[in-house]
Amino acid sequence: MIGISTYLEAKASWGVWELPAALLPAGYPRLVQAAGGLASMVPPDDPRYAADVVARLDGVVIAGGPDVDPSHYGARREDRTGPPARERDAWELALIRAALDSGTPLLGICRGMQLLNVALGGTLVQHLDGHVAAPGVFSTHTVKHVPGTRYAEIVPDAATDVPTYHHQAVDRLGTGLIASAHADDGTIEAIELAPPGWVLGVQWHPEAGVDSRVMRSLVLASAPTT
Secondary structure, three states, X not given: OEEEEOEEEEEEEEXXXXXXXXXXXXXXXXXXXXXXXXXXXXXXXXXXHHHHHHHOOOEEEEOOOOOOOHHHHOOOOOOOOOOOOHHHHHHHHHHHHHHHHHOOOEEEEOHHHHHHXXXXXXXXXXXXXXXXXXXXXXXXXXXXXXXXXXXXXXXOOOEEEEEEOOOOEEOOOOOXXXXXXXXXXXXXXXXXXXXXXXXXXXXXXXXXXXXXXXXXXXXXXXXXXX
């Protein structure tokens, strides 16, 4: 059972309805399902309950979304940083810490990778160019793995084209994290903690592509042992 954190929107539309919604692009659960897992949506809640929620899951995915509030890494908000998503920040940081404390396999995607870095004391670049094609449109670029890392074991191809959509990135790495993939411009594209646990973040959006290797590795690491 893989729990995926959700968006929380003040207004969303479907059919005849226009209401507040906790939602998730369908690519996320489809990717989990394609990798052999069961997908469960985990909307924002009181951070005090994060450990109880994680205890009922076999693995955790922190999904993409809005910019992380710079106050979480001791920075002032820059002009091109988006509005805060305080409920998501508080809940997802609590989920990350609960997963780390319990040894629950954890995958951060885009914003999720950035939050993982921040949760471990790292900082972010608040704006960079070249990783967004147009508003609402995924682009593709190449990432290259760092030999000897978990990511390199999962994706042994020296270079892989991935779907991307982000304007922020990891700056200073959090405690214990290493960079395990880079873009051609040097942007950190994957981060991880050393084994024995399974903790990985990717800056791109695997749910927007067809490569399920990273998610399959998470699902395998999450499978209960008998």
